[in-house]
Amino acid sequence: MKTGPTCGAGLRMTTERITILGDGQMGLVCASVLAQGGPSVEATLWGHEAGPMEMLRQTRVSPRLPMLRLPEPLRLTADPRVALADADLIISAVPTQFIRSVWKRVRVLVPGPTEAAVVSVAKGIEDGTFLRPTQVIADVLGDDPDGPPRAFAVLSGPTIAPELGRCLPATMIAASDDGGLATRVQRLFSASWLRIYTGTDPLGVELAGATKNVIAIAAGVLDGLQAGFNAKSALLSRGLAEIARLGSAMGARAETFFGVAGVGDLATSCFSPEGRNRSCGEALGRGEPLSSYLQRTQSVVEGVATAKAVLGLARKFRVEMPIAEAVHAVLYEGMDPIVAIARLMSREPKAERVG
DSSP states (O other): OOOOOOOOOOOOSSOEEEEEEOOSHHHHHHHHHHTTSGGGEEEEEEOSOHHHHHHHHHHSBOTTSTTOBOOTTOEEESOHHHHHTTOSEEEEOSOHHHHHHHHHHHGGGSOOTTTOEEEEOOOOOOTTTOOOHHHHHHHHHOOOTTSOOOOEEEEESSOOHHHHHTTOOEEEEEEOSSHHHHHHHHHHHOBTTEEEEEESOHHHHHHHHHHHHHHHHHHHHHHHTTOOHHHHHHHHHHHHHHHHHHHHHHTOOGGGGGSIIIIIHHHHHHHOTTOHHHHHHHHHHTTOOHHHHHHHOSSOOHHHHHHHHHHHHHHHTTOOOHHHHHHHHHHHSOOOHHHHHHHHHTSOOOOOOOO
8 A cells, every 4th residue: 555755843952741532533634744753752542442543553554545555653552541641642533422431441541631632623512511621621531620721722623634634734823721731732733744733722722623523514514415616616605603702602713713623624614625514504405414425434433423412502691603503403303404505595684793
């Protein structure tokens, strides 16, 4: 099998012992970048199945991202004790709906709050609790509220994994309440092909990454219905308005939704033919049942579960999100996609409002 080059990540200034939890596409990309930091970085990728991890160790190529060959310095293991031993930075690359179960499994092995910071690259909201990925992790770890706080960061942006696997130019944002951690993540992930910005609005970045998946499903539905680019661009702009309204109501900064984590990620997800959520929506628009699509795809479609949580948050914070409501109706209420689009188009005329 022909594989592409590994993606160099440049020079590092300090020694880092980094654990990546999750061997999905983003976990593979993160591990590849981090493992090429030279002798100052010790990167370990953990996956929960011993067989596939052993195969990955031998071949250095995963069927989930076959164009990417993992660099030799990267350690691979299915043993969480090996993976988390002496880790001072943990990258959580686990799909949102599995974060709680995975972190429950490993929490007794996680170093203390002053020893290991956590960076999440997941894009979703936990069904039922409406918690963001970093909140789920914090809830599971249950660190002493009277002790030193653990530093958390979010790394997000327009990042279709197959493109990252080919080292195509991309940008992301590392957002944290801890400015030092954001700068640290920026340094570790910066590469000739990957530009990392820093930010101080992790709430907004996490919300943007989660909610755009729901809008991307709607964009895919339009593709399946062959509704055209005019409709799709209108959907993107109004979807961004919904995302910004929810974010503002929850305390996020409006400008976050007009940066790489907001409109940048939304545009990629809505237009890329490789986008998981858009592809799911396209299948629905063509008439395929959701259950059939989910059964045949090998990827986790985060927007499906997130649609429930986003609608729950919209109701909790009393925010109008008609596109999210339409997606929920198609996914869970048996509404025909054509009817859903027609209802959106026939809503009462009003002045445009963004945010």
